[in-house]
Amino acid sequence: MDEPAYAADEPPEVRAERDPVAVAVGNASLLGVGYLLMGRRGLFFAAGTVTVALVWTAVSVAETWCEAVLLLWWLLVVAHGWLLARGGLKRRRLGQQEPAPLAQLHPAPPGPQGPARLGQWLRALAVTVPVLLVVGLLRFDAHAIEDRVTEARESGDCVGVVTAQEDVWFGHRLVGAPQAARGDVAVEACGRLDEARAELSAGLLDADVEALGAGYAMLSALLKEPGNDKTVETALDDFLGGLPTDDACETVRITDWLRARKPGNDVLDRSSATADRTAPAALRGCGDDLLGEQQWTQARSRYRQLLDEHPDDTRTKQARSGLRKVTLGIQLDHVRELVHDTKSNATGGYCAAPAKYSGAPAYRKGSNPALFVGDDEYTEKLPDRWEAQIPEDAALIVCVGTASFGTAVETCPYRDSDSGGPTRNVTFHKIRVPVKAYELRTGKLVADRSVQIGGTSCPYFLSYYGVAPSAEYVEPSASDVRNAFSSIVNR
Known part of the structure; x- marks a missing residue:
């Protein structure tokens, strides 16, 4: 049986080939489109799975090294697709028979030509260009947002930081996770800064030192993190400005x-x-x-x-x-307390422990206003101009003791009008009043004697209870009392 042979003008059956450039461009979309063009569905699903995993890791971790790994993966699938397609151009589907002599084999075709190649390119570009364009625009916008966040942060404007970061959406995080994450960190720092501001405001409002301590601790912690210098300084300036x-x-x-x-x-x-x-x-x-x-x-x-x-x-x-x-x-309060505690017989209180009030009027020649304490039976008849109503108006504090019989003035006989009994002699005495006067400005004793108050004696009628008295006080007038105390008040 004769062995089959190819006709001299008939090329061998060649497997459908894909242009390496088209495959590489398709894989540049990171969607495995190049593998799909080659009919390699297994590689298509495997590449897609790895891409999703790497993108998810980049979004979750939000570190620059994740983007570097993703970039390496991108280069790898592009190169792999190109090399895989290029190697496919050299393969031929041959029959099971013995290979024809070398001289009878046609040269391997260089790959798809003309419209076929153009069609592959267009399909690859139709996917890859939009993907790369969207990725590029989103990354550009993510960097622009990051720049706005940084600018606001460096000017101490936390409101500007938050406003700029609000423009970030999932697309930015998908293609620019580190940039978005840095913005999130800035917003979180501003949130803590707001808490510090609230503590400092509470400290200003009520002088709450515990709130001040909490606010300063927060500011100190923020300063230990990079990028917060200006925002902390602004918050501090606002506080100190209050x-x-x-x-x-x-x-x-x-x-x-x-x-x-x-x-x-x-x-x-x-x-x-x-x-x-x-x-x-x-x-x-x-x-x-x-x-x-x-x-x-x-x-x-x-x-x-x-x-x-x-x-x-x-x-x-x-x-x-x-x-x-x-x-x-302090002196005046002490004097007031002592005056209040002085008893009616001029014991205790000021009379027992005299004190000074340096703001008192000077004790001078002439009439000096006096505050009389103790027994006030007779001092009530003194002129108003002599008496001080409150300690701060007094030049003297005069302690007035209990009255007793003074010098005898006159003795007169009296008989009970209804009994016709014997005559009784009654001696009338001046009123002796012990007096101590203290200069209030210094608390020094300036007078310590008894004054005797004169008055009328031997009235026509003498009233009494019980046994008839043998001695009685004269009946003083206001002028008699004034004359008696004049030597105390007037210097």
């Missing part, structure tokens, strides 16, 4: 905390300088407010703090004046 507050004493508590804060060698240390500038006025204002509320001890503490910590400040003169007023207030 000083001083409307309440001077609350401002003092805040500045005290800021000055006592341990330095961190960062932008937060600027707080101390602001506290140093703000504290003097706040200390003086707080001292004045406490002085007005008669909280003497607290006011004195603030004035002394101003003098001790800011001795060169221009407000030290007012602080010294405030301290003098505080001293006077």
Whole structure:
């Protein structure tokens, strides 16, 4: 049997070939289109699966190395498709018979020609170009958004950061996960910065040092992360710009905390300088407010703090004046308490422990206003101009004791009108009143004697209860009382 032979002008059957460039372009879409053009469905599904896995990893991890791996995979499938298609051009489907002599074989065709090649290119480009165009545009937009986020962050504008990041959608995360993730980090940092701002605002509102501590701890933590310097600085400036507050004493508590804060060698240390500038006025204002509320001890503490910590400040003169007023207030309160505790017989209270009030009127020649304490039976008849109603108006504190019989003035006989009994002699005496007078400005004793009050004696009728008395007081007039106390009030 004769062996079959190819006709001299008939080429051998050749497997349908795919252009390497078309296959490479198809695979450049990362969708395995090149493999599909070659009819390699297994490779198509395998490449697609790897691509999806790598893209998902890039989106989930959002690290640059994931994009690098994805780029290597892209180069690999492009190169593999090109090489695979190029090798296919050299294959022929031959029969099972012995190969024909070399001289009878036709040369291998160079691949698809003309319209076939063009058609392959167009199909590959129809998929790959839109994919690469969309990917390129989305990545460009993702970088643009990242630039806007960075610009806003570097200017300390957290609102701008959030606004810019709001333009990110799933497409950006699919093709530019690291850029989107960096924006997310910036937004999250701004969220924590808002929490710090809230704590600092609470600290300003109520001088809550615990809130201040929490706010500064958050700012310090943010400063340890790259990119937050400007936003933290802006938040700090807003907080410090709220000083001083409307309440001077609350401002003092805040500045005290800021000055006592341990330095961190960062932008937060600027707080101390602001506290140093703000504290003097706040200390003086707080001292004045406490002085007005008669909280003497607290006011004195603030004035002394101003003098001790800011001795060169221009407000030290007012602080010294405030301290003098505080001293006077303390003295006056003490005098008031002593006067209130003085008993009606001029014992206890001021009469037992006299104290000074340096703000009292001077004890001088002439008439001196006096505050009479103790027995007031006769002092009520003194002229109003002699008497001070409150301690701060008095130059003298006069302790008036219980009256007793003084010098005898006249003895007169009396008989009971209804009995016709014997005559009884009644001796009339001046009224002796023990008096101690203290100069209020110094608390020193300036008079310690008894005054005797004169008056009329031997009235026509003498009323009494029980046994007839043998001695009686004269009946003093207002002028008699005034004359008796004149030597005490007038110097």
